[in-house]
Each structure stands twice: as C-alpha cells, then as structure tokens.
Amino acid sequence: MATVLSMRQIEKRFGVVKALDGVNFELEAGEIHALLGVNGAGKSTLIKILSGVYAKDSGTIEIGGAPVELGSPAAAIAHGIASVQQHPELVNDFTGVENIFLGEEAGKPGLGGRIDRKAMRLAAQKLLKRFPIEIDLDRRVGEMPAVDREIVAVLHALRREDIRILILDEPTSTLTEREKASLFQLMRSLKAAGIAIIYITHRLEEVFEIADRFTVFRGGRNVATFTSRAALESGVSIPELMLDEKTGDIFPPRTGEAGGEVMMEVRGLEKKGLFSDVSFTLRRGEILGIFGLVGSGVDELSKALFGVIRPDGGEIEIQGKPAILKDPHDALKRGIFLVPGDRRTEGLTLSKDVVFNTTLAHLGKASWIGGFLRFGRNRKAAEELARRVALQPPKLDRPVSAFSGGNQQKIVIAKGLYRDSQIYIFVEPTVGVDIGARATLYALMRELSKKAGVLVISSDCDEVHGVADRTIALYKGRPIAHADAAPSRDQLLAAGIMGVRS
Amino acid sequence: MTDTFKLPPVVLRLAAFVGLLAVIAAVFQFFAPAYLSNGNLHALLRHMSVNGLAAIGLTFVIVVRQFDLSFPGVASLGAMTLGFLLATGYSLSASIAGGVAIGLLAGIINGTAIAYLRLPDIVTTIATGGVAIGLSYFYSNGTSISENFFMSGILDLNDAKILTFDMPVVILACAAVAAGLILHASRFGRSFYATGENRVSAHFSGIRVKAYVLAAFGLCGAMACLAITLLVASSGAANVSAGSQLLMPAFAAVYLGAALFGAPSIPATLAGTLLMSAMLNGFTLLAIPYYYSDAIVSTVLIGAIAIFDPKLTATLGNLLRGRTAR
Incomplete structure (x- = not known):
C-alpha cells in the first residue's frame, strides 16, 4: 500500500516539558491506524501538529511523498487532512445538512446571497452515496442521537472531496455498543474509499475490532507499532507497552492496618x-x-459519595449510620471531604488568596458566634496548614491562581485538613503535579489515613496501585475486582482498561 | 520574583481615586464657583446618600455575579407604598418598614426565580421591574402622594442633623458600616464572594450558593426602597417615577468603584458613588439638562465596565508595555 503520510523526528516542547521527543509515524492509504497511550503520552500533541493547531519545533512531515508545512488548520485541510474533535461542535438548531456545510453554504446569486438549500441537499446526497450510511440529515442535530451527531461531524470533515486523511479523537467515548457498530460501519466505508483514518481511543478492545495497525505512545515517544493481527498472534500486552517505567519509589510504605473502624460502607450504589x-x-x-x-x-462515583449527584439506588453508611447525602454541605457535615478531580473549577476560588481558600469549607470554625471572621486566628491556621502541606512558596496573600498545579492541590488538601474530616476522597490527585510534589501528596494521604478513611480515585493505575492498601477497578461503570483482594498492578490495569476479571 | 520596592496597590488605587475626585472638583469649581461652597457640599452628600444606599444593595448582586435591573421599578413601588401608608395614617416607622418590606419581597421573588428556578437574571429582573412599576400606579392612579407628609415627620429624614452631619449622610454611613461588616468581616461575606468567583467550588465547599444569590437580590430590593425613602423625604412627595433615576448612577457607582479598586466592595462602591454624585451635582449646578448629564453618566459607566473587564485591561496593559519597551 502507498504511504500517504510520513512524519519523521517530530519534536515539540511546551516550556521545559518535552511533549514529543523524536516521534516517527507512518500512515498508509486506506488503513485505520489506532493511536494508544495514557493521558499525556503525546498522542493528542501529535494530532494537533498534524491538524495544524500546534507548530512542530523540528522534524519533517511528508504527504504523498512531498514535504509539507502545516502552519494552520486551513493549511492542514488544504493538504487533505481533516479532523473530528472529541466533542464535535455542532449547531444544535441546524439540520444535519446545514451542519455539514456550515460556513460553506451554497449561495444563490442575487440580493443578500440567499442559501441554496436544494444545492446543499444534493451535495449531501452525493456525500452519502460516496460513504453509504443510514442517517436522516434533515433532522435537527439537537434531536439526533450521539452517533448521528458523530456521523454529521465526520461528514462535515469530509465535505471536501480531496480529504485523504481523517483524524478521529475518541469518537466512541459517548456511544453505546450498538451505536458504535454503526460508526464502525462508516469507518469501513471510508476505508474502502481509500481514506486513511487515525483513530484515538482509550478502549483497547476496539483496536482489534476496527484498526489495521496501532502505534503505542509513551512519554512523548512512539514505542511500538504492530498490525492488529500480528499483535493478536504473538500475544503482545498493550497495557505493558503503555505504562511508564517505574519512576522511583515515591510512594510511602504501607502501614497495613486492616482492622480499623469502618468509616464508610457502600452497597450496590x-x-x-x-x-x-x-x-x-x-x-x-x-x-x-x-x-x-x-x-x-x-468521577461521577466520587460526586455521588459527596452529595453532588444523587444516586438512583444503593446505600451509603457513614460510621455505621445509613446516610442520604443531600448536597456537599450535608456531606461535609457528616465528615466527608472531597478533593475533586478538577481542582481549578471545583476545588478552588482561584482569584482569592490562600487564607480565603483554606478556611472556605469550614466557615463556622473560621468565625465567632454572629459570623464575624477571626482574621488573626485564620491566618495562623493557614500558616500552620501551609507548613503541614509544604506549600511552595508559603505566601498566604497570593491569589491561588499564581501557584503551580501541585501547590494548588496542596491548598485543596489544606482546605480539607482545616475541615478535620473523617473520610477523605481524592480524585485524580496528581494530574498536572510534578514528581517531587507527588511524593509529598502521597505522604500526606498516608498521614491522613492514620486518623481517617482515605479513598483514592484515579485513572493512573500506578498511582492507585502504589498508594493504596486495597484496590478495585471500575470498567464502564462496573467494579471488576473486589475490594478485599490486592491484585497485582497488571491485573488491576487489565481490569480497568479491558474489563478482564482475574 | 523581583523584590523591587513597590507601593502597595491599595495606596496607588486610593491615590487614583483622590486624583480623579480632585480633577472633577477643579473642573466644576472653575465653571461654577458655588460648587465647593458649604451649602452645595451638603446637597452633594445628601444626593450621594440616596444613590449610595441603592448602590450598596446592588453591590451584593454584582458580587455574586448577577444583574438586577428591577430595583428602579421596585423603588418606585416602595415609594408609592410608603406614601400610601403615610397618607392612610400609619406611623412613620411603620410606613418606612412597609416600603422596605415591599422591596425585600420583590428581591426575594427575583432571587427565587433566578437562583432556584434558574431563570436568566437580566430578563427576569426587567420583567419584575416592569410589574413593580405597574403596581405602583395602583395606589393613586399615578398621581403623586404627599398627604400627611408634614405631620408624619418624614421630612426630618432629609432635614435633621446629627452633630453637623445631615440625616441622610448618617443613614448612609450606618448602612455602609453594616454592609461592610457583612461583606468584608463575616463568614457571610466570604460566602457571597466565593459564590460569585466560582459557584461550583463554593458549592463543593458546602456553601449554600442559591441561598446567597437569593439573599443578594433581597438585600438589593430592600436597599433600593430604603434609598427611595430618603428621596421621598427630600422631595416631600411620593412619585411613581421616583425610582427611575436610580438605575444608571447605582450601576455606574458599583462598576466605577470596582474598576478603581480592583473588585466590587463596599468601600469601592462608596468611592464610585461619591464620584458619580460629584459629577451629577456639578451638572445640576451648571443647569445642564438631565438628558445630557444622563448621557455623560452612561459614558462613564461604559468606560468603567471596560476597565473592569480583565481581558480588556490586559490587552491595554500589553499595548502600553509594548510601547514603552520599544
């Protein structure tokens, strides 16, 4: 088969971070090529360079054998590269046809340049003839099921006839199994038409279902490329390829006190x-x-345990007493503190200083009777907490937005410490946190666990396995392993990524 | 971090405020020599008291990042209620309480619709304001009410003095201190700000954000009616269009103050009100018709919003820095 795209020695830096480090990637005409890798491995950066969103720092890109510069999204499209974002931006009030030709509506000659709907519908029918798929394009997009919206987005990307490369960024993340089949059908007909597809997914079982080849990224490099068949035959472990090498021992030793008092019991939630x-x-x-x-x-589970969303069924018991968590206010009162996954929007008031933020979850403690703030005492408490979480720099008057990701997380934890809770729930505690601060955060969790129950929820398998005494994996909303078992890292990973029960 | 010596930003901002005030005073003094006379300064401060009370209420709504466009209409309704109660023979305190209660009620309706029913704030408050204006015609078919005013003692609210201060100024000062304590020295103030700055994180911190949005609208309605009470006291009659002159100065005061001091707060609002009243008073003194002075006030409002907008200030700052670097 002909090589349609070849990227060589691509490098990209963001400040001091090397997002791509000498990446090589080849794509053949009419193949479906999956890109795999954990968050931050470099796959999104690569496709953003390919679609003209980012400029590469060095390296060469050849399309159909000719070197090209993809300086802008328009340049990428001109070279026949189209992409569909993870959550396609469509106009809900427009029909499928109108969305496909959004921005390139066929005009009628004459006053006001009225839109020629007939011409647009004809063009849409031509598109559907090239890529046969069952869809009613006259419906408003807002009324379409998720898969039809995805198809409209794909057709929008393919509205030009010279598109040779299509990039799909996690198109199946919101689709049901049946919907997925219909999207895969469209992908196969695109493939038959000679269009090469770069396909990003987190679901490994899809790779063998739809992709011809796959490339695994790790730490900004492409570490392996296999054809799906060869990988199946030789039994290559994709999870193994995706994982970072051990990053030194940043996890505190386990204390292993299994017999503590039950803080929270969840049944059939x-x-x-x-x-x-x-x-x-x-x-x-x-x-x-x-x-x-x-x-x-x-993420939703963590919010249900904090009263942000109301579960449909199941029971939560807190220290032996059944509880229905009405809202976060109620959850905090019952001794639960959530260190949320999105600390910038859910955990912090970025424009305010450290004292404001650390005391915010327990204003009753921060004020006298009558509600007047105890300024001096609160400042002392914040100083003390900043020391405990090793805040760097310990400048309490700075707005929280001026701190690094790791230190922002420390401020959220300080907020939790100020609340003196019995149950701490950490969600994605170290996303965007450098390795040094990570060790501090893990040590803090361990310290907290001496007096409280600590739940760590994360999409980083190494983190969960390294810091926790017992682990469960959640796959498509269902727990795979039992909390009483202590599976190995690989078992946990296989359970979480592919739903494999060990 | 460079540790060069810098004046604390508050001092700089205070200096900017005093400078601006001095410029305004100098200009008007030049054209109207009576501007800085004792009598006119008293008039200026009395005028400021009315706008200041309305602006203090509005500050709470702006702090929780909402809008209230209903308070002028609500204030008219409050004025007519006050006038009606006085005319019917109720005591002064009962009548004032009645007027303010109407404002509080209107604010609570606004707050419930916006915080709990999630209606859009601008449209909702335009509508409730319209309803309030309609209702204000109920008492007298639109004619102004002034019966019993002299007997009731309401005029003293404008004319009386405590020490050397006019009564309206004293009322404004008390309200400002109370509002300042709530907003800047209490847990409730923290919650108002947390709600406005990041509603999700406030909710996750256990703050009942909807209740605070409701409270902000309630305070805004009540304060608007308290403000109009002073205006009724100074004009000696309750009028269906009394509230209409509150809207622009109140918004301009809050935004001008926020632009000067970096964020909406009670001191900032007071500073903004003083600037607005200094201008409006000057225009009156120069006999510039209200439609021109309104146009100028509105221009100031737009300017203040532009300065308050962080994106715009950042762009402007970059432009200036680029120029000095070159």
Missing part, C-alpha cells in the same frame, strides 16, 4: 448510565484505591 453495583468498605487507617479510566464513571 448505582447511577443509571454512569455506574452500577459499586460496593466497598472504607476503614480508618487504610487507603482504598479505585482505578478507572476517564469515562468509566469514577
């Missing part, structure tokens, strides 16, 4: 469409880990 049948027991003196990929329902 369910939120339809997000997670179901989640049960675990959290004890004082231990860290319980839940591993789940983005979209597996872990």
Whole structure:
C-alpha cells in the first residue's frame, strides 16, 4: 500500500516539558491506524501538529511523498487532512445538512446571497452515496442521537472531496455498543474509499475490532507499532507497552492496618448510565484505591459519595449510620471531604488568596458566634496548614491562581485538613503535579489515613496501585475486582482498561 | 520574583481615586464657583446618600455575579407604598418598614426565580421591574402622594442633623458600616464572594450558593426602597417615577468603584458613588439638562465596565508595555 503520510523526528516542547521527543509515524492509504497511550503520552500533541493547531519545533512531515508545512488548520485541510474533535461542535438548531456545510453554504446569486438549500441537499446526497450510511440529515442535530451527531461531524470533515486523511479523537467515548457498530460501519466505508483514518481511543478492545495497525505512545515517544493481527498472534500486552517505567519509589510504605473502624460502607450504589453495583468498605487507617479510566464513571462515583449527584439506588453508611447525602454541605457535615478531580473549577476560588481558600469549607470554625471572621486566628491556621502541606512558596496573600498545579492541590488538601474530616476522597490527585510534589501528596494521604478513611480515585493505575492498601477497578461503570483482594498492578490495569476479571 | 520596592496597590488605587475626585472638583469649581461652597457640599452628600444606599444593595448582586435591573421599578413601588401608608395614617416607622418590606419581597421573588428556578437574571429582573412599576400606579392612579407628609415627620429624614452631619449622610454611613461588616468581616461575606468567583467550588465547599444569590437580590430590593425613602423625604412627595433615576448612577457607582479598586466592595462602591454624585451635582449646578448629564453618566459607566473587564485591561496593559519597551 502507498504511504500517504510520513512524519519523521517530530519534536515539540511546551516550556521545559518535552511533549514529543523524536516521534516517527507512518500512515498508509486506506488503513485505520489506532493511536494508544495514557493521558499525556503525546498522542493528542501529535494530532494537533498534524491538524495544524500546534507548530512542530523540528522534524519533517511528508504527504504523498512531498514535504509539507502545516502552519494552520486551513493549511492542514488544504493538504487533505481533516479532523473530528472529541466533542464535535455542532449547531444544535441546524439540520444535519446545514451542519455539514456550515460556513460553506451554497449561495444563490442575487440580493443578500440567499442559501441554496436544494444545492446543499444534493451535495449531501452525493456525500452519502460516496460513504453509504443510514442517517436522516434533515433532522435537527439537537434531536439526533450521539452517533448521528458523530456521523454529521465526520461528514462535515469530509465535505471536501480531496480529504485523504481523517483524524478521529475518541469518537466512541459517548456511544453505546450498538451505536458504535454503526460508526464502525462508516469507518469501513471510508476505508474502502481509500481514506486513511487515525483513530484515538482509550478502549483497547476496539483496536482489534476496527484498526489495521496501532502505534503505542509513551512519554512523548512512539514505542511500538504492530498490525492488529500480528499483535493478536504473538500475544503482545498493550497495557505493558503503555505504562511508564517505574519512576522511583515515591510512594510511602504501607502501614497495613486492616482492622480499623469502618468509616464508610457502600452497597450496590448505582447511577443509571454512569455506574452500577459499586460496593466497598472504607476503614480508618487504610487507603482504598479505585482505578478507572476517564469515562468509566469514577468521577461521577466520587460526586455521588459527596452529595453532588444523587444516586438512583444503593446505600451509603457513614460510621455505621445509613446516610442520604443531600448536597456537599450535608456531606461535609457528616465528615466527608472531597478533593475533586478538577481542582481549578471545583476545588478552588482561584482569584482569592490562600487564607480565603483554606478556611472556605469550614466557615463556622473560621468565625465567632454572629459570623464575624477571626482574621488573626485564620491566618495562623493557614500558616500552620501551609507548613503541614509544604506549600511552595508559603505566601498566604497570593491569589491561588499564581501557584503551580501541585501547590494548588496542596491548598485543596489544606482546605480539607482545616475541615478535620473523617473520610477523605481524592480524585485524580496528581494530574498536572510534578514528581517531587507527588511524593509529598502521597505522604500526606498516608498521614491522613492514620486518623481517617482515605479513598483514592484515579485513572493512573500506578498511582492507585502504589498508594493504596486495597484496590478495585471500575470498567464502564462496573467494579471488576473486589475490594478485599490486592491484585497485582497488571491485573488491576487489565481490569480497568479491558474489563478482564482475574 | 523581583523584590523591587513597590507601593502597595491599595495606596496607588486610593491615590487614583483622590486624583480623579480632585480633577472633577477643579473642573466644576472653575465653571461654577458655588460648587465647593458649604451649602452645595451638603446637597452633594445628601444626593450621594440616596444613590449610595441603592448602590450598596446592588453591590451584593454584582458580587455574586448577577444583574438586577428591577430595583428602579421596585423603588418606585416602595415609594408609592410608603406614601400610601403615610397618607392612610400609619406611623412613620411603620410606613418606612412597609416600603422596605415591599422591596425585600420583590428581591426575594427575583432571587427565587433566578437562583432556584434558574431563570436568566437580566430578563427576569426587567420583567419584575416592569410589574413593580405597574403596581405602583395602583395606589393613586399615578398621581403623586404627599398627604400627611408634614405631620408624619418624614421630612426630618432629609432635614435633621446629627452633630453637623445631615440625616441622610448618617443613614448612609450606618448602612455602609453594616454592609461592610457583612461583606468584608463575616463568614457571610466570604460566602457571597466565593459564590460569585466560582459557584461550583463554593458549592463543593458546602456553601449554600442559591441561598446567597437569593439573599443578594433581597438585600438589593430592600436597599433600593430604603434609598427611595430618603428621596421621598427630600422631595416631600411620593412619585411613581421616583425610582427611575436610580438605575444608571447605582450601576455606574458599583462598576466605577470596582474598576478603581480592583473588585466590587463596599468601600469601592462608596468611592464610585461619591464620584458619580460629584459629577451629577456639578451638572445640576451648571443647569445642564438631565438628558445630557444622563448621557455623560452612561459614558462613564461604559468606560468603567471596560476597565473592569480583565481581558480588556490586559490587552491595554500589553499595548502600553509594548510601547514603552520599544
């Protein structure tokens, strides 16, 4: 087959971080090529360079054998590269046809340049003839099911006839199994038409279902490329390829006190469409880990345990007493503190200083009777907390937005320490946190676990496995392993990524 | 980090405020020599008291990042309610309480619709303001009310003095201190700000954000009616269009103050009100018709919003820095 795209020695830096480090990538005409890798491995950076969003620092890109410069999204499209974002931006009030030709509507000659709907519908029919798929394009996009919206987005990307390369960024993340089949059908007909597809996914089982080849990224490099068949035959472990090498021992030693008092008991917790049948027991003196990929329902689970969303079924008991968490206010009162996954929007008031933020979750403690703030005492408390979490720099008057990701996380934890809770739930605690601060955060979790129950929820398997005493994996909203077992890292990874029960 | 000596930003901002005030005073003094006379300064401060009370209420709404466009209409309704109660023979305090209660009620309706029913704030408050204006015609078919005013003692609210201060100024000062304590020295103030700055994180911190949005609208309505009470006291009659002159100065005061001091706060609002009143008073003194002075005030409002907008200031700052670098 002919090589349609060849990228050689691509490098890209963001400040001091090397996002891509000498990446080589080849794409053949009419193949479906999956890109795999954990968050931050470099796959999104690569496709952003390919679609003209980022400029590469060095390296060469050849399309059809001729070197090209993709300086802008328009240049990429002119070279026949189209991409569909993870959450396609469509105009809900327009029909499928109108969305496909958005910005390139056929005009009628004459006053005001009225839109020629007939010409547009004809062009849409031509598109559908090239890529046969069953869809009603006269419906408003807002009324379409997720898969039809995805198809409209793909057709929008392919509205020009000279598109040779199509990039799909996690198109199946919101689709059901049946919807997925219809998207795959479209992908196969594109393939038959000679269009090469770069396909990003987190779901490894899809790779063998649809992709001809796959390339695994790790730490900004392409580490392996296999044809799906060869990988199946030789039994290559994709999870193994995706994982970083051990990054030194940043995890504190386990204390292993399994017999502590039960802080939280969850039985059969369910939120339809997000997670179901989640049960675990959290004890004082231990860290319980839940591993789940983005979209597996872990984030929603954490919010259900904090009263942000109301579960449809199941029970939560807190220190032996059944509890229905009405809202975060209620959850905090019952001794639960959530260190949320998105600390910038959910955990912090970025424009305010450290004292404001650390005391915010317990204003009752921060004020006299009558509600007047105890300024001096609060400042002292914030100083003390800043020392405990090793805040760098310990400048309490700075707005929180001026701190690094790791230190922002420390401020959220300080906020939790100020609340003196019995149950701490950490979600994605070290996203965007450098390795040094990570060790501090893990040590803090361990310290917290001496007096409280600590639940760590993360899409980083190494993190969950390294820091927790016991672990569960959540796959598509369902727990795979039991909390009483302590699976190996690989078992946990296989459970969370592919739903394999060990 | 470079540790060069810098004046604390508050001092710089205060200096900017005093400078601006001095420029305004100098200009008007030049054209109207009576501007800085004792009598006119008293008039200026009395005028400021009315706008200041309305602006203090509005500050709470702006702090939680909402808009209230209903308070002028609500204030008219409050004025007519006050006039009606006085005319019917209720005591002064009961009548004032009645007027303010109407404002509080209107604010609570606004707040409920916006915080709990999630209606859009601008449209909702335009509508409730319209309803309030309609209702204000109910008492007298639109004619102004002034019966019993002299007997009731309401005129003293404008004319009386405590020590050397006019009564309206004293009322404004008390309200400002109370509002300042709530907004800047209490847990409730923290919650108002947290709600405005990041509603999600405030919710996750256990703050009942909807209740605070409701409270902000309630305070805004009540304060608007308290403000109009002073205006009724100074004009000696309750009028269906009394509230209409509150809207622009109040918004301009809050935004001008926020632009000067970096964020909406009670001191900032007071500073903004003083600047607005200094201008409006000057225009009156120069006998510039209200439609021109309104146009100028509106221009100031747009300017203040532009300065308050962080994106715009950043662009402007970059432009200036680029120029000095070159």
